[in-house]
Amino acid sequence: MGIDSAQMFGIVINVAILLVFFRFLTQLAMVSPYNPVVLSTVKATKIVDIFGRIFPTLAKGRVNTAALVLIIILYLLKMFGVMYLSGHMITSPVHLLILTFVSMIQDLIRFCRILIFATIILSWVVMFTQSRSPYIEVIQELAEPLLAPFRRLLPNTGMIDLSPILAFLALMIAERLMDEVARTLLIGF
Template sequence: MNALSGAAIFVVQTLVSLYLVIVLLRFVLQLVKANFYNPLCQFAVRATQPLLKPIRRVIPSVGGLDTSSLLLSVVIQALLMAFVLMVTYGTFGDILHLLMWAIIGITSLFLKIFWVAMIVMVIVSWVAPNSHNPAAELAYQISEPVLAPFRRIVPNLGGMDISPIFAFLAIQVIQSFVMPPLAAYAGMPQELWRMI
């Protein structure tokens, strides 16, 4: 792979990954029942609506889950992986492997969204508690379903909530000790694993 191919992969991967985060964030927002009047939620809806509107006509929501957003994120991830493989090796492999790898990539990105939301929530709780910033409210709404099980187990230490530590630890264990063997078992090339 020459420098021009590497630059093309970097630019396309960065732009597509940003849009992929927005699409998956829309799924997460509906999953956690976030306030859709939040300006950031409105942005996610407007940014994803052109691609999701036709898919929604065919794929309905299942059990309150936005399956069309999830499907779109898997398709975008698979297309991005196919592009990287085509530029790197001159072939994109078979569809079944691409779909498996895309699902692994989306799962990893899903965990990263919760990780970042919890980081933002923790920082805001230290720096500006009771903030009504739209990003802080959204981070709290995304983090709360992840932290709730840990809060039931971990006692409150005199007003200090240490449940995020255990949530971070759980996410890190999954990212470090579950996802790599899963990717290796699925035969994911190293170039694709590095991008997720």
């Protein structure tokens, strides 16, 4: 066992988590199911459909609880597997659950920051090239629910959209808070 096997396991399970999470977000943000990126993600995550027989969708089909349960299971496997393969053992199941949920929230915040940053860059790409690809459309549609509340708070400034900056700052504050929570929880165990 060792660090190399723990890193390899972490990479493989992170890819699975990212695919299932991407499927969850595309359904939550109501991205067009006919987009080629969404279609390929749905094909790659057929296991969500199997879980879907057990767990219903909520909010008029927007919240896929099967994908959410699968993400939690994958995170639990990730936390346990990485710790086991790197030689660290969990002291209690409660500790494992808390670490899993804190890690999930931290990863969600990081993903949202990357998504907002990608939206900013791609808006410039679209403006200069005057072309749109399915990838760009998916990223912009995924970021829209994150940016919409901040657009309502800010006054209309015409061509300049300041909502990504405000959203980015809010996510940085949330990330700092979660880091403090994680640090406090790790000291407590």
